[in-house]
Amino acid sequence: MKNIRFGSVERDPDVRMLDEMRDLLLDQDFAQDADNQPLYYMYRDLYRDEHLETIRENDIRFDVTVMPPKKLGRELVKTKGHYHPEARKGVPYPEIYEVMAGEAHYLLQEKDRGGGVSDVVVVSANSGDKVIIPPGYGHITINTGRKRLKMANWVSSRFDSIYGDIEEKKGGAYYETIAGEFIQNQNYSDVPELRPVEPEEVPDLGIVEEEPMYNMIESPENLAFLNRPEKFEWVFEDLY
Numbered sequence: 185m186k187n188i189r190f191g192s193v194e195r196d197p198d199v200r201m202l203d204e205m206r207d208l209l210l211d212q213d214f215a216q217d218a219d220n221q222p223l224y225y226m227y228r229d230l231y232r233d234e235h236l237e238t239i240r241e242n243d244i245r246f247d248v249t250v251m252p253p254k255k256l257g258r259e260l261v262k263t264k265g266h267y268h269p270e271a272r273k274g275v276p277y278p279e280i281y282e283v284m285a286g287e288a289h290y291l292l293q294e295k296d297r298g299g300g301v302s303d304v305v306v307v308s309a310n311s312g313d314k315v316i317i318p319p320g321y322g323h324i325t326i327n328t329g330r331k332r333l334k335m336a337n338w339v340s341s342r343f344d345s346i347y348g349d350i351e352e353k354k355g356g357a358y359y360e361t362i363a364g365e366f367i368q369n370q371n372y373s374d375v376p377e378l379r380p381v382e383p384e385e386v387p388d389l390g391i392v393e394e395e396p397m398y399n400m401i402e403s404p405e406n407l408a409f410l411n412r413p414e415k416f417e418w419v420f421e422d423l424y
């Protein structure tokens with residue numbers, strides 16, 4: 185996969201390889217036999233020159249991820265998945281995604297204190313849809329379409345993602361098969377039933393289907409929830 189140009193920025197991708205995810209897959213026959221191969225491409229820190237100062241001042245980052253369609257044995261191709269650390273005591277950093285092309289399921293799972301999960305939802309998203317990751321929810325993106333999935337995210341630049349929890353559990357709380365079924369990951373105990381939900385708009389912050397998400401930088405106060413989630417409880421409560 186080649187580099188992409190965004191405004192005047194040219195970026196080579198970070199490439200997520202199968203070798204980094206073999207233990208996190210449903211189909212272990214496939215996982216242990218398949219040749220190492222690229223699964224998805226992450227283009228981090230994209231901007232148009234006129235927005236660079238605003239982006240840096242606000243400690244935020246715009247990334248694009250490209251994931252070609254693929255079957256990983258019996259399971260659909262997916263991201264590795266991670267949690268975020270806390271922005272304030274008890275309030276982890278949130279995130280917002282946009283599907284730019286293709287179809288995706290966003291598996292969101294709320295971590296509980298015992299290392300398990302207290303809530304699991306799957307958000308079905310198509311081109312233009314925005315998906316808010318509420319504080320405390322680990323997230324995995326699954327390419328459910330036959331075409332390349334291209335998605336973007338706005339996120340705080342103040343933290344590194346936490347991969348350990350999902351690595352220890354060998355994946356998210358559910359795996360999605362190529363037949364579209366969700367199979368519970370037996371490494372979790374007491375997993376709640378999966379709740380299918382639709383993407384939610386937040387018009388007060390300019391989070392609407394018809395507006396490209398990059399344009400939120402024109403009103404950076406609308407992205408303040410990424411670094412100060414404790415002040416935006418109204419966005420997250422009753423979200424899904």
Ligand SMILES: [Fe+2]
Nearest residue numbers: 266279323345
């Ligand atoms: Fe994230």
